[in-house]
Amino acid sequence: MMEEVNEVTSTLSVDIQSIKVTEVVKDGHTLTFLIESEKLSGTGVYHVDRTYDDFEWLQQHLFSQEEVSGIQGVIFPPLPVKAQVNASAKVIKQLGILGLGEWQAYCKAMETFVRQIAAHSILGKNNAVEIFLTSSDPPGRHRVRKNIFNRLSQAMEGMRKEGHKDVDEFFQTERDHNLVFTGCAKTAAERFLDVVQTEQKIAVACGHFSTALRLCVEQGEDPDELDFTKVCVKLSEVFESIQKNVTSVAENNVSTLGLGLDLESRYQEAEKEMLYRRTCKLVELETTRRNAEKAKPVKKAAMEEVKKAAETEFDHISGVAKEEIARFQAARVKMLQQALVQWCEKQLLTAKESADQFNQHLQAFRGMA
């Protein structure tokens, strides 16, 4: 039975660090994610299955928290684009590095999404989060009320608002910086994806070469022919090792720095959206101010009310935004550091293993009579 989502905030009953997307199951065209989380009471583990619709439900609920003051100043953890089985080329391009392989990276990104929401000081308190993680019924079947952040209509109103000069230097700097950084991060993520995809192609080519070598087996008993066969077989093993090495390198790339750059890129976009919302509010505020000034005495009081409301809301938003930005900057540095350290450590390990393996092959060849 579907639980009612009431607006009373609650604290989460699970350990945030234990939230895991353990598996993804393909069911026709839909992907179902199995999510696990440990009860804080220590009495067990919640197992739930969620589709993308459920994630969207969660996101919409969080977007539509009108009663939370300054909610528009929150940088919402970004939800990845919807993944589909046999996705179109456009979707695959949007997914970027998350679209590679059998959705391992995608699962990790979804897991990060849930964890970030659960850990958020404002968002984590929403009951929807608890339901999402613990309810055995998938919550996403109900259509939610329209969210107030309809980006589409905002986009239509235009880029002209994006460039609107800010009243606060802190925010102006942040907006300028974010503009540059969003572009850089996106480019870096895309180019890293190119690197990984080429590595995968190399792995495939090595596999082909290795297979073709094994077909060079000679039939006869001529000792020279047998010698050559031996050489071909050993070389085929060498290329299998190379294939393993390149595959490993690519996997390391995806699971650490790839995910990191992708998250960074999407998070910068999320910050951009927040700053944009604030800018729109600023424009609105300035409009109400002008209206209040120009208002005829009859309407003046009403206009002043509107102006005051707008000012209050704007201040709340700015307040929340400042905190969010500070939190965001700290979090992203930590996230990138972790990604870089893990990436480096994994690649170092792979390089050492490969060096050993290649050395073994080398000794074997040198020892061959």
Next chain:
Amino acid sequence: MSWRTGRTCSRNRLPLWSQAQPVCLLKTSAPTQTDPNGTRCLMTIQRTCSQRPQRRFRWTVQRGTSCCLMARRPPSPPSPPPISILTPRHDDMFTHSSFDEIEEEKGDDSFDMHISVSDPEKVGDGMNAYMAYKVSIKTSISLFKSQEFSVKRRFSDFLGLHSKLASKYLHIGYIIPPAPEKSIVGMTKMKVGKEDQSSNEFVEKRRSALERYLMRTVKHPILLKDPDVLQFLESSELPRAVSTQALSSAGLLRMVNKAAEAVNKMTIKMNESDAWFEEKQQHFENLDVQLRKLHASVESLVCHRKELSVNTAQFAKSAAMLGNSEDHTALSRALSQLAEVEEKIDQLHQDQANGDFYLFSELLGDYVRLIIAVKGVFDHRIKTWQKWQDSQMLLQKKREAEAKMQFNNKPDKLQQAKDEIKELEGKVEQGERDFEQISKTIRKEVSRFEKERVTDFKAIIIKYLESLVQTQQQLIKYWDAFLPEAKAIS
């Protein structure tokens, strides 16, 4: 009759060889009563060449029993020259009681000749320009006048050499290394003077191909002694090679295909009495197919590696930009370091791509072309057989005609017929000899080819593996240096 120890063999006066190498007595026959003065024995003696330890010379001599031999095992005292008794190796080697040079068994490790092709230099300009290469030789083989020397050669000189060797040796069954590939596009670019990366790559590819061509040629024991080869390597001025069109490998392939077509069109199929040839021919057909597949596979690998290098460089640039726009100092530094590491890795990818290419791709390409030469040699054998058969058939006809003439009693024509028959008999004998010789040569050549193939591949693979190990070790260094930078972000 037993041999007494005590005195040395009198056969010490051997031309050109030093006394340092011991003479080995391989076997002696039982004493024969050939000389009224006493019994003599046939001795087969072997001596190793002092220049190339794996080249041995054997000869048989008749010696009287008064010649005594001292049997000793190595190490032997400096004088008198020691003689040790060895067990004979292959029985078929003893069919000739004459001076016979034996092929080396696994000689490449101590093959004492090193050729390098270097310093490509553009000579002249416009469409008459050409690239001159320095060919440097280092050797201690006594065939050559000095131990280290060099000459300047251009591409058409190499083609000219190959054309001469092909005309002398292909039709008698020797597998001569195919000439390096011609390339109209590459040549024109170079002449026009574009100093870009692709024309540099072209020159480097050609330089490497010329070096491999020469090394393969001199490793062949017969070709090494060929006067054209010696002239090519030693003489400072070489007459300009003309009509080098026909002998590019494409040209050679055309030639071989034409010969093959001609053979196929013949209604008489060769009666292959030797299963070895049939098997080997099939074997080379298979090998041809496999090598081409491998070659295509490696070319695709090289292509991807080059792509990886480009992509890595692009990523490095974008990482640098990230680092530049980053406010957080430590993160900014780490990102810039990341960009540097990626640039270094890009260089490694390029080196690896070159390794893939110059080691494997070119090796496989060379062998694809070598197989064409091998197939050509097999086809020449069939042609030789055909020639022999034709002479035989003609002889038969002439004999029948002669018989008819005898019956019809035409004395003058008869004499002519008899003369023609005599000539044809000689031709048939020669044809048979040629066929046997080419068959024998091909067997030797195929055996040499197969041994060299193994050695070639092993050498290249070892080089490749060494480069792989080195790349990984470089990567380890880079990652080790980067790790503290990444950890320092806080």
